[in-house]
Amino acid sequence: MPKFDAGDPKHLHAVGVIAVTFAQFERSIEGLFLHHPANSSVPLDLIHRYLFALAEDQRIITTRKFYAEHEPDEAVKAAVNNVLDFFDWAHDGRNKILHSERYPPGFGADRNMFYLTKRASKRDHSSKYMKLDLAALRKTAEHMRAGIVRSAEINIHVQYRNADLSKIHQSLWVYAKSNDFPTLGIPPRLELTDLPEY
16 A cells, blocks of 8 residues: 555645634534524524524524524624625535545646545536645635634624623623624635646
8 A cells, every 4th residue: 555645734734724613613603593592482402403403504594584583783684694605605615625535636736736626516426626725725714713703703792782791791892882893705715627737
């Protein structure tokens, strides 16, 4: 057997950061989903069972619906829709990177690039290809981190906006009082190609 070669450790580190950062983002988005139902008369265990019975895309649709129907603050509604659009981008990028296999670079390939291949879809088994440099991998993780921060800001705001400030930690006051959430720019989606590019 040839010597095990998983690729450049810096590329692999960046891929690992993408994986754990996306998991944090996903958890924060769950908090958005749970806010309005948790403040209703529906038992929390029933809400949890409902949430985790839904497919990932249905959770996003349902979260949008909760905020559209139950959120009184238009600025919060807009911020939630923006961060969910951002999460959709992150989900697509995470899937393309983590559901691919490393494609061994051929002759003439750039050793600084991370080459990947994956099936086009569950129904289309043709191979698609992608190459990313270290900067692109790191930038993907950094963008996901920005989504986590925005989601957390929204979660803190909706949880504490009506609270007595004297009863919450001073570090939360700025989030409790402000509903100013500048729009997150959605990065371009990672593109797959029909043929490997070297």
